[in-house]
Amino acid sequence: MTKDQFETTLIHGAFGVDGSTGALTAPIYQTATYRQFELGVEQPFDYSRAGNPTRRVLEQQIALLEEGHSGYAFASGMAAITAVLFLFGGGDEILIPCDLYGGSFRLLNTHFKNFGVTWRIVDTTDPVALEAAFSANTKAVLLETPTNPTLQVSDIAEVARIAHRHGALVIADNTFLSPYLQRPLALGADIVVHSATKYIGGHNDVLAGLVVVKTPDLAERLLLIQKSSGGVLGPFDCYLLLRGLKTLAIRMDREVESATVIAHWLKDHSNVDRVFYPGLESDRGYAVQTRQASGAGGLLSFELNEACSLPAFFSAMRVITLAESLGSVESMACHPATMSHASLSPEMRAQMGISDRLVRLAIGLEGIESLKEDLEGAFAAAVAKIAGKGD
Numbered sequence: 001m002t003k004d005q006f007e008t009t010l011i012h013g014a015f016g017v018d019g020s021t022g023a024l025t026a027p028i029y030q031t032a033t034y035r036q037f038e039l040g041v042e043q044p045f046d047y048s049r050a051g052n053p054t055r056r057v058l059e060q061q062i063a064l065l066e067e068g069h070s071g072y073a074f075a076s077g078m079a080a081i082t083a084v085l086f087l088f089g090g091g092d093e094i095l096i097p098c099d100l101y102g103g104s105f106r107l108l109n110t111h112f113k114n115f116g117v118t119w120r121i122v123d124t125t126d127p128v129a130l131e132a133a134f135s136a137n138t139k140a141v142l143l144e145t146p147t148n149p150t151l152q153v154s155d156i157a158e159v160a161r162i163a164h165r166h167g168a169l170v171i172a173d174n175t176f177l178s179p180y181l182q183r184p185l186a187l188g189a190d191i192v193v194h195s196a197t198k199y200i201g202g203h204n205d206v207l208a209g210l211v212v213v214k215t216p217d218l219a220e221r222l223l224l225i226q227k228s229s230g231g232v233l234g235p236f237d238c239y240l241l242l243r244g245l246k247t248l249a250i251r252m253d254r255e256v257e258s259a260t261v262i263a264h265w266l267k268d269h270s271n272v273d274r275v276f277y278p279g280l281e282s283d284r285g286y287a288v289q290t291r292q293a294s295g296a297g298g299l300l301s302f303e304l305n306e307a308c309s310l311p312a313f314f315s316a317m318r319v320i321t322l323a324e325s326l327g328s329v330e331s332m333a334c335h336p337a338t339m340s341h342a343s344l345s346p347e348m349r350a351q352m353g354i355s356d357r358l359v360r361l362a363i364g365l366e367g368i369e370s371l372k373e374d375l376e377g378a379f380a381a382a383v384a385k386i387a388g389k390g391d
């Protein structure tokens with residue numbers, strides 16, 4: 001699908017016009033059940049856990065946008081990932097990158113472990129290491145690219161070639177780029193998952209998860225899992241995602257543009273030791289990122305140097321909010337070592353490249369000069385604090 005077709009699908013995709021009223025917006029069918037008109041005659045909808053018309057529009061829309069067979073909407077990103085992991089059972093092994101989202105790691109390590117599903121960490125950016133990691137029990141690679149917070153890039157097509165040779169599935173968590181910038185199914189992945197709480201919703205007002213599968217066989221299995229496990233997304237939240245999706249392209253264009261400017265600016269900043277952003281030509285993942293995605297996203301990380309006080313840096317920001325999330329209209333900053341990755345041991349964080357001085361930024365839609373001024377003010381306060389001139 002071209003960029004132009006994608007942008008038009010965002011506006012006119014799965015829902016055209018409501019046939020009975022002419023409404024341009026998909027109605028919110030706030031109902032748990034449906035009248036059955038005749039005993040024993042199947043209807044499109046009978047109970048909202050199994051299917052709801054508002055949810056159906058959203059599920060069809062995300063399937064169109066990810067170029068998949070069908071989509072499924074869940075009450076959170078974690079509910080979506082849980083549903084996907086229900087495809088596996090005792091004795092199955094899943095390969096994961098070392099900086100997999102902490103919630104996905106916890107799910108595997110504390111819950112799916114009880115069902116006999118095992119996991120193994122592998123450097124998914126390195127095809128040789130990945131190839132060597134497969135065993136007879138490996139049934140899937142759970143991929144994030146780029147990863148968070150160190151923005152490591154894996155070659156989705158290469159990962160899929162290797163996994164498929166071993167008869168394993170590739171599950172791509174596409175939260176950080178959205179289908180506007182990267183479409184993993186077209187690159188060879190089998191399943192896409194999203195924390196739709198982030199760029200898909202885009203306004204920090206809904207918690208949601210989405211799954212898209214590539215084949216009819218996977219579609220049938222996911223549908224049954226969704227109906228059986230029941231963590232579905234409510235109709236109003238489906239509406240919020242449908243509304244958020246309409247502006248996905250323009251939001252992401254702006255966020256990528258601002259993140260690129262800020263990454264270049266930070267790279268030359270005297271108080272920054274290192275910048276992680278795959279949109280920088282100097283970044284290790286730049287070539288693959290540029291080949292497989294149409295932008296590097298709105299997330300970037302950097303290491304503050306020793307001349308700066310970390311607490312003072314975060315306290316001084318007035319426009320950028322200290323918060324855990326990303327992908328919203330508001331820019332947010334977080335300190336992975338004490339926030340998103342606090343549950344990991346210092347050794348594990350070090351292995352992932354997450355230093356105590358790492359700051360992650362999720363760029364939103366504020367004016368670029370306001371963002372730069374805010375960061376410059378934070379750097380100044382952080383330096384003054386160390387120099388003994390701050391509050």
Ligand SMILES: Cc1ncc(COP(=O)(O)O)c(C=O)c1O
Nearest residue numbers: 076077078101173175195197208
């Ligand atoms: C990559 C990724 N996947 C999944 C999730 C979980 O999503 P949610 O918070 O919507 O349950 C998150 C949350 O931050 C995430 O960053």
